Amino acid sequence: MRASRFFISTLKEAPSDAEIVSHQLMMRAGMIKRLGSGIYTYMPMGLRIIRKVEAIIREEMNKAAAIELLMPLVQPAELWQETGRWDKMGPELMRVKDRHGRDFAIQPTSEEVITDVVRSEIKSYRQLPLNFYHIQTKFRDERRPRFGLMRGREFTMKDAYSFDRDLAGLQASYKVMFDAYVAIFTRFGLKFRAVAADNGAIGGTGSHEFHVIASTGEDAIVYCETSDYAANMEAAEALPLAATRPAAAQALTKTSTPDATKCEAVAELLKLDLARTVKTIALTVETETDGKVAKQYFMLLLRGDHELNEVKVGKVPGLAAHRFSTEAEILEVYGCVPGYLGPIGTKAPVTVVADRTVANMADFVCGANDAGFHYTGANWGRDMAEPTLVADLRNVVAGDASPDGKGVLAIERGIEVGHVFQLGTAYSESMKATFLDENGKPAPLQMGCYGIGVTRILGAAIEQNFDDKGIIWPTSLAPFELVLCPMGMDRSEAVKEATEKLYADAQAAGIDVILDDRGLRPGGMFADWELIGVPHRVVIGDRGLKEGNLEYQGRRDTEATAVPVADIVSFIQGKMAA
Amino acid sequence: MRASRFFISTLKEAPSDAEIVSHQLMMRAGMIKRLGSGIYTYMPMGLRIIRKVEAIIREEMNKAAAIELLMPLVQPAELWQETGRWDKMGPELMRVKDRHGRDFAIQPTSEEVITDVVRSEIKSYRQLPLNFYHIQTKFRDERRPRFGLMRGREFTMKDAYSFDRDLAGLQASYKVMFDAYVAIFTRFGLKFRAVAADNGAIGGTGSHEFHVIASTGEDAIVYCETSDYAANMEAAEALPLAATRPAAAQALTKTSTPDATKCEAVAELLKLDLARTVKTIALTVETETDGKVAKQYFMLLLRGDHELNEVKVGKVPGLAAHRFSTEAEILEVYGCVPGYLGPIGTKAPVTVVADRTVANMADFVCGANDAGFHYTGANWGRDMAEPTLVADLRNVVAGDASPDGKGVLAIERGIEVGHVFQLGTAYSESMKATFLDENGKPAPLQMGCYGIGVTRILGAAIEQNFDDKGIIWPTSLAPFELVLCPMGMDRSEAVKEATEKLYADAQAAGIDVILDDRGLRPGGMFADWELIGVPHRVVIGDRGLKEGNLEYQGRRDTEATAVPVADIVSFIQGKMAA
Known part of the structure; x- marks a missing residue:
């Protein structure tokens, strides 16, 4: 991509309503634009990041044998009445009437619709297991939308739904999704933690949240440094601080x-x-x-x-x-x-x-x-x-014994970006979604549901990775992996030639590269790309070229490295793989 | 893709409410599933086709220097009130109130939002021209939704909006989009025609519709076989049938x-x-x-x-x-x-x-x-x-002189799937979207808008390409380009081996292939893929393998062709390119 054919719009100051750093930086970097409370246009720079998040999720979901479909946004109230959620859900559920006065919900999730699809498609245990997902716009009419994409009203979510013949099947499907989530968050290049979660009012038999670790996170997450125990604060078990009661020593x-x-x-x-x-x-x-x-x-x-x-x-x-x-x-x-x-x-x-x-x-x-x-x-x-x-009535505190007996608990802050959940038969029973088992008898489907907040990932990734210059994207999520900053392309034929050659070579090597041909001064150009957070930068200038060098600088590097022109692509590839 | 890991669900009979062939075939082929009137879930088989349509559109739009973003579905009424469309549009505009009683529209198009984005981003003529597009879910509360994806309420549309400094700029942007549309519909592999259209109530200075030719089309389109004149019925000019008036010969x-x-x-x-x-x-x-x-x-x-x-x-x-x-x-x-x-x-x-x-x-x-x-x-x-x-007060009829003087007019039926439109300053004036021209004076932006009905393309493609067995997809839109039908993979080691080898070779050659490993009988397997409309099929059987052959059959072929095993991939590639 040439910058002159793209849309880049950066701001020196964040708008005053942007309270947290990810919201401020996304606004300043021109990634999102506010349309209304909790409703944002994803500007070209932001959309590229969303597409990268979606592509990684899609690849790993497909690898895990989940099948993509697309369910509608506008869903008839009748289905939501079958499960009782039409009445149970508060005003977060956006309700709308059509021209005939019929009630619809704008989907916040799609349990009802997928269960309706499956109950008409699945007749026999032979068709199971199945796992359907979609990546789709959601709407939740939050009481207090804020923090940009972290708590928006309109947002993008990947939601998957598994269907199994029995609890063992559900647990196997759940494990496959859990592992897929680990693969997804690992590919995002983010520090994350999967924690056991409470099943909440929705019922079910097991649940984990995936948190991106960030000191600004809303949630306290509990883990043991010497074992794999991890849970959110609601679910973390507190053992008695003394194993036995001491004898009485004082008078009342x-x-x-x-x-x-x-x-x-x-x-x-x-x-x-x-x-x-x-x-x-x-x-x-x-x-x-x-x-x-x-x-x-x-x-x-x-x-x-x-x-x-x-x-x-x-x-x-x-x-x-x-x-x-x-x-x-x-x-x-x-x-x-x-x-x-x-x-x-x-x-x-x-x-x-x-x-x-x-x-x-x-x-x-x-x-x-x-x-x-x-x-x-x-x-x-x-x-x-x-x-x-x-x-057990209390929140654990750092230093408490880990419930698995393998060490002591620590606490850190996280941002919840994923949730996997064993729903069991709550939906299939209320919606009469059954299949015929091996004995020809109808049995309710065992369901699991699995969500990732696609747009929320952007906010969480930034909360984890920024400095005073701007965002620092992991390579896998960056809007562009590499930016080329030529010094005076219009004045120097050597710079122009070296820049165009590297641009072509980088593209041929499959690197997602942007060539900044806007003709800005170096200071403004560097400030833009540091704010936007492109992880790899090469400066092409006459001074370096005279010695046969280009200047590479990683977004976290404090100094540039001179790299011979002939080695630059493989050098960048090495940095990208690091 | 292995069929056992995909979701295939075909029906012998179409539901009774499917009135037209494309609706019937999409339902029977398990591509869509009705959720409510004019609202469909895109099932895995249908979603693959939609994604191919979107990918072609996206590539050609990007080539034409249009820049992708994503505007929200739920849009504040205030913007729609600025242009007057909040009141002008009838009940097709789906309106919704949030928890605070504020009015919103669910977008049928996004002229207001993009104009709002641009008026805050564009200051100077130096930033022009610009063309933004998104591919996004739309909602129109049609009075009588019908014909499956042809006249749904929830549908997917690509809408682009160009911004120029003057009419000459608008016309140049319009030409670029017109040419991109020709490239898009050509890549779809559909017979289509671009016709001059009336500008309608929306005003503006020029407009063309893109129609997929189909005898079942709703619209009459007019063209000259010996020139490039083409228009829709509303816009086709009727010349006087006699150049001069004969003298009176009869008494009153x-x-x-x-x-x-x-x-x-x-x-x-x-x-x-x-x-x-x-x-x-x-x-x-x-x-x-x-x-x-x-x-x-x-x-x-x-x-x-x-x-x-x-x-x-x-x-x-x-x-x-x-x-x-x-x-x-x-x-x-x-x-x-x-x-x-x-x-x-x-x-x-x-x-x-x-x-x-x-x-x-x-x-x-x-x-x-x-x-x-x-x-x-x-x-x-x-x-x-x-x-x-x-x-000129009348509709033209076949045989009328072409208005360009270069032949006579013919009429055929078409399905409108695209529309390009010179909006001029209608929106920019009502929304005060101005830029500073070369003299530092504010001037209203010249706008164009350009739509393609993504999901409608599927219906139109089928109306143009089907037979009594089912759909016949052009290779570029097919859910899978090639299906492998092994005869008794579980019984014959030779069949299994040849099938797996061809499956791997086809994938390596970049062919979008599905291997039908469901273990169906040949009749049921062939019927499924003919209904679904996969354009290229290879049957792998012991009989052919004994002679070193596989059986290729194109979806329109009446007979299979024996192709030596060693040649099959290049043979298929030749057929795909044809």
């Missing part, structure tokens, strides 16, 4: 703690380690039977320095649909204002649920169920009944 | 023609050639001034055997906004019921507009403005005033 003492409704304040007041305190969280669960609402109350106990993990709470038996108790409920049930609750004296109908670590604590500090007072030296069994339930 | 005679309100009935009653009669069409034009509506009346005269061309009528001075007169208006203005109107005795305020052919007729038959009576032997000048206006 009721202590005045005025205005100390938080563990931090209590610890400071009593000059104790925060890790000696226990905090109390009061929850209510409402159940309706024959139109009558009954309430159940739960007291959760967490070590003072630990954070509640709400996903884990939802998995405690009886707590799937919980909420925080209101102040009125707390006063009624515990006879005490919030901030001073504790397990001592608390009895039925309240269910006491202790975090695993709390269950093994001795001589701890907790609220006295009396405004302005805490107990010190509290001990299970002696001062109160053993907890009704013991469960 | 009022004749009783009871119940003969149509020229055909009059001709039959009077035993005259229909070409001797003249029919009358009464039109009304309403104009509003200061809230008061005034009406003007026009009498159009056409030879009895000719058809009115409403587009041409709209171009007659004063007739841009006409309608047919009501019966009440006719009674009031002409004092006569419809069916017996004529020019004799008709005077102001009625404007008489004669078709060019009628203006040069003598001794003709026309209504007498008296119920139940016609005149014979009517002559201009002698029996009535000369017509106020003479204009």
Whole structure:
């Protein structure tokens, strides 16, 4: 490509609404252009990167025997009503009526449509397994679109759906997709981590997220440096910090703690380690039977320095649909204002649920169920009944033991760009998508779904790879792999000739090269390409040519390297393969 | 590709709602699957064809220096309001509200968005010319979607938009696009014709349609076999059938023609050639001034055997906004019921507009403005005033003189698949898209727009190329170029070996080959591939192999050709190039 035949538009300053670096740099590099909130035109420079992402995904999906098709954007409401998602999904689901007043959804994903396709096409177990995917525009009417392509409303996603005859088949298909994702993200040239994820409300039997590692990432991801354990914060299991409970050593003492409704304040007041305190969280669960609402109350106990993990709470038996108790409920049930609750004296109908670590604590500090007072030296069994339930209720912290027993946990930040998910039969049962098994009996299809946020990859790649000059693309994603910057092509015949020859040679070698023939001054030209992030650059100038050299500089290099004209293509190829 | 890793699903019968052959065959060949009215999933077999169409378009657009980007599907209403299309477009424009109640359109085309992009990017004439295109999903909420991909609601279109500094620039850009379209349709391997088109309501200065020739086509296209004149029916100019008017030879005679309100009935009653009669069409034009509506009346005269061309009528001075007169208006203005109107005795305020052919007729038959009576032997000048206006009002018919004077016109049927259009400054003026010219003065951008109906190409190609067995794809559009049909790969080691070798050799030669390893019987296998329309087939069987041969058969061949194993790849390449 010659720059004069392409469209290059860079900005010195990012628009003020671009809050994060990837959004700022994509706007400045002329890769995207805002059309509306969370809606962007992919400008020629940005589209080239998207196409490279798509091509890598497509190649690896095809290698994994997934079959590409294309499902419509505008999908009839009837299918979404079959699975209940028409009602369950909030305003993120963009709804539209046609001229006849019929309801449609603009697809955020395509589980319903693919299940509809498959239920009419698949009759027999002999046709299985199958895996269909498409790379298609999606729309989610986000409440607060932001961060450019990271949280847009209109975006591009690859979504794949596998269909198997049984759980073993699903697990095999899932493994194939997991491995394909590893291949895809490896080819992207990005540092990434696959982490076990919670299955969430959607149900199913297994799930992993793929995160691009970046210090600016929204998500905390947990991993063990000495094993392959990795999970997101919701799913990372916290083991008890002590294997057994120490014996009681202190007497139970009721202590005045005025205005100390938080563990931090209590610890400071009593000059104790925060890790000696226990905090109390009061929850209510409402159940309706024959139109009558009954309430159940739960007291959760967490070590003072630990954070509640709400996903884990939802998995405690009886707590799937919980909420925080209101102040009125707390006063009624515990006879005490919030901030001073504790397990001592608390009895039925309240269910006491202790975090695993709390269950093994001795001589701890907790609220006295009396405004302005805490107990010190509290001990299970002696001062109160053993907890009704013991469960993992907290977020892990760095240094916790890895649940696989093979080391300690570390935490880093990531940006979720992929998700693989064992759906099981949730969709196939609600949509009656069955096949005839070997005995001629109908059975529901076992489904998996597998997504990659195509446009989000761009944002994540930049968050991981940039400096104060601009973006630094991995070679596989760069809009151009190589830029040629001639110094005065219009003045020097030698420069012109060497430039055209290298341009032709690079193309012949299969290098995606752009020749900057815009006639800019060196400073402006270099600034543009450093901002855009082309990973390999060659400068062609009279001074170097006199010595038979061209100047190569990698985007992360601090200095240029003189390379003999005859060696330049193989030199670049070596750098590209590195 | 191995068929066992692909998804092939053929049907013996087409669904009953498939009215035309391309729709029937695409459904039977498993290329598309209906999701809703005018909304289809592109199944793997269909998507491969779409991708080939897109690749050819993309290559030729890039060669023509057009630059690819991607504009959003969901577009803010504000831009559409700037050009007035938000109100002007009917319910075909799919409108949607987001969670905040803001209005958006789902794009049917992207003139507004590209003009918005360009007005913020282009400052100076030095940045021109520019041509941007995208290949993107479109939505038009058609009143009556039908014919599969031919008139769908969701479809794929390539739309390009050129921007120039002046009309000469626009015309040059237009020519480049016209030539690119010729290259594209030639590479598709389809019989096509570019025809001059009417500019329609959108305005502008020039326009051509590209039609795929098919006897089932919706549109009549007009061309001269001995010159390069070609136009669609709306735009094809009709010259007067006689260069000069003959002298009057008959006396004017009022004749009783009871119940003969149509020229055909009059001709039959009077035993005259229909070409001797003249029919009358009464039109009304309403104009509003200061809230008061005034009406003007026009009498159009056409030879009895000719058809009115409403587009041409709209171009007659004063007739841009006409309608047919009501019966009440006719009674009031002409004092006569419809069916017996004529020019004799008709005077102001009625404007008489004669078709060019009628203006040069003598001794003709026309209504007498008296119920139940016609005149014979009517002559201009002698029996009535000369017509106020003479204009081209009719559709041409086969055998008419070509307007370029180089032969006679023929008519064939076509399917419109492309349109190139000189928009001029219609959009740039309403959206204030200007640039600074050489004198530093702002001037509106001259725009052109250029569309190709990507998914429609599939339907049109099939309407042109099918037989009773199925589709016959041109090699360039076929989902696979070559299919290998082994006879008993599982039984014969020789067949297996020869098949695998040819499969590898064909891939190495860059042929898009599918190996049918499904283990079907020959009849079912051949029927599938004939239905799907793969243009080249090789059968590998023990019988042929004993003699060192494979059996090649082109999709249009009636018999197979024995080809020595060693020659087969070059033989196929020869057939593919043919």
